[in-house]
Amino acid sequence: MFYKEIQDFWYDLYGTEYALYDVHMESSHIIHSIKEAANQIGELFFKTAPLLRSLDDQTLLSLGFPKASFPYLRLKTMETESVISRLDFAVADDQIKLLELNADTPTFIKELFHVNELVCRHFQVQNPNKFEEKKLALALKHAIFEAYNELDRTNYPNVVFSSHDTHEEDKLTTLYLMKLAGVDATYVPLSQLRIVPASTVEEGQHIEAGVYDQYGQKIDVLYRQTYPLEHLIEDEDPSTHEKVGHMLLTLAQQKQVAIINPPSAFLLQSKAVQALIWALHEQHHPFFTKEEHHIIETYFLPTYLEEDPFIERKQAFVKKPSFGREGDTVEIYNEDGIKIDEDQHKTYQEYTAVYQQFISLPTATMKTQTQTVEAHIMYGCFLSHVAVGLGLLFIGVIVFELTTKFNDRELIKKGNVAVALKLWGKGIGLAIVIFTVWSNSLNLVDATLWGIVGIITQVVTYWIIEFIMTPKTSLAKKVEEGNVAVGVTLFAASIAVSLIVAGSLTY
Numbered sequence: 001m002f003y004k005e006i007q008d009f010w011y012d013l014y015g016t017e018y019a020l021y022d023v024h025m026e027s028s029h030i031i032h033s034i035k036e037a038a039n040q041i042g043e044l045f046f047k048t049a050p051l052l053r054s055l056d057d058q059t060l061l062s063l064g065f066p067k068a069s070f071p072y073l074r075l076k077t078m079e080t081e082s083v084i085s086r087l088d089f090a091v092a093d094d095q096i097k098l099l100e101l102n103a104d105t106p107t108f109i110k111e112l113f114h115v116n117e118l119v120c121r122h123f124q125v126q127n128p129n130k131f132e133e134k135k136l137a138l139a140l141k142h143a144i145f146e147a148y149n150e151l152d153r154t155n156y157p158n159v160v161f162s163s164h165d166t167h168e169e170d171k172l173t174t175l176y177l178m179k180l181a182g183v184d185a186t187y188v189p190l191s192q193l194r195i196v197p198a199s200t201v202e203e204g205q206h207i208e209a210g211v212y213d214q215y216g217q218k219i220d221v222l223y224r225q226t227y228p229l230e231h232l233i234e235d236e237d238p239s240t241h242e243k244v245g246h247m248l249l250t251l252a253q254q255k256q257v258a259i260i261n262p263p264s265a266f267l268l269q270s271k272a273v274q275a276l277i278w279a280l281h282e283q284h285h286p287f288f289t290k291e292e293h294h295i296i297e298t299y300f301l302p303t304y305l306e307e308d309p310f311i312e313r314k315q316a317f318v319k320k321p322s323f324g325r326e327g328d329t330v331e332i333y334n335e336d337g338i339k340i341d342e343d344q345h346k347t348y349q350e351y352t353a354v355y356q357q358f359i360s361l362p363t364a365t366m367k368t369q370t371q372t373v374e375a376h377i378m379y380g381c382f383l384s385h386v387a388v389g390l391g392l393l394f395i396g397v398i399v400f401e402l403t404t405k406f407n408d409r410e411l412i413k414k415g416n417v418a419v420a421l422k423l424w425g426k427g428i429g430l431a432i433v434i435f436t437v438w439s440n441s442l443n444l445v446d447a448t449l450w451g452i453v454g455i456i457t458q459v460v461t462y463w464i465i466e467f468i469m470t471p472k473t474s475l476a477k478k479v480e481e482g483n484v485a486v487g488v489t490l491f492a493a494s495i496a497v498s499l500i501v502a503g504s505l506t507y
Helices: 028-053 059-063 067-074 107-124 130-148 168-180 244-252 265-266 270-283 290-299 310-313 386-404 408-413 419-439 444-469 477-481 484-504
Strands: 084-092 095-102 160-163 185-187 194-196 200-203 205-206 208-213 221-223 258-260 317-321 330-335 340-342 351-359 361-367 372-376 381-386
Touching: 028 084, 028 095, 028 265, 028 290, 067 265, 084 130, 095 270, 095 290, 107 130, 107 168, 107 381, 130 168, 130 205, 130 221, 130 258, 130 381, 160 168, 168 185, 194 244, 200 386, 205 351, 208 244, 244 258, 270 290, 270 351, 290 386, 310 351, 361 419, 408 419, 419 477, 419 484, 444 484
Parallel strands: 160 185, 160 221, 221 258
Antiparallel strands: 084 095, 084 381, 194 208, 200 205, 317 330, 317 351, 330 340, 361 372
16 A cells, blocks of 8 residues: 555554545635635734733733643744644635634644655646645754754754653654654653753752753753644643652743744744634724734634634624634534534534634545545645744845845846846855754854855955956946856856855865
């Protein structure tokens, strides 16, 4: 069978068919539209995070956050709010509507970033996620070192990826992420972590407060991708009944360990955050710009903390827990407020309920091992943090434009190929340097500094060619006049120099 050839993949999860031997085709227009929607919505959520941190405890409680999480909800340990998050969409009749954001512990990571590529190759179709795995690897590595930098330590970090080793999907997903990150790291099951809440002395040796692996080494960065924070805060040692979850988060608060996804990801996990965003939108609140209100109107479904608005409007709605996963505890009501369907599991019924306008998911015919079925289609789109590299590239292009006496963009608009070659030769050259730096640097500061070196190198290269190698010829004037040969020469020189610089930065 095809899936048996994929290493460390749970295609039959606990004896149940998990991965279907089939593909669902979608237009490039819809795929592009979903990605665009995801990026815009992600920015809205990340903008809302500081507002959430400013709310009082009573308001946070009304949004469904467990009281036990309050000491850690306002903890900001990284620049990014969430390293990996997933937005779920319903797409029907050319409408894209957000169902929810999974900011803390999103699943389906290996399936979409890795397995989907293999499936698409097998069925000889285009993979909509092509190259996304490399972007994820980049985001993972730099999130690890960004988190580590906040600890103000100088040694190479002891990075540990952890999960429940008795749960096949969790463990294999965690191992996949560890391998993909490309850093020196080890896997340690959650049960083998040791938490030392305060400095102590054991057998004559001083033991610092912190989290330790099974070899007694202090952990700097703990990656807990599949362990939800709402479970973590309730976690107890089975023998001592100590609140080990609280102890771990307190150590993160004290900068004794860095945790990924960071605690701020949990702040966005509550589905009640969508109700807050929708309430601000209905009030035309100036917290959101006119453009952001348009995004909310376009992509969000009306969401409230009570069912009354839907009862009054005679609209069907969904009741779901503020914290819940995989449809557990979800109930569907018709326009008369009568329950017409529900999930049999009630794991999350103690959490605050959120009410969202019902939208039908589109269906498609899919093949299972035994039969053909009608399946409901939901679209998931991941967000990962790679902003600094893009920012450097944008800044670099602006700097390149400022080093010329003419307006690059205006000449390019007029069809000047030579100027386009000169400018984007530098841009591509800088992208090569940034890619190499981000693939090998130890932290964001390191990556940013060497990215700036890449920008300076491209500018100096141009000046050397212009004023030293060709002193009697004004290359700038030749390019401005549209001399394609000169444009190609500068393009090639930029690429050649960037490859040399990039090679020297591989450490």
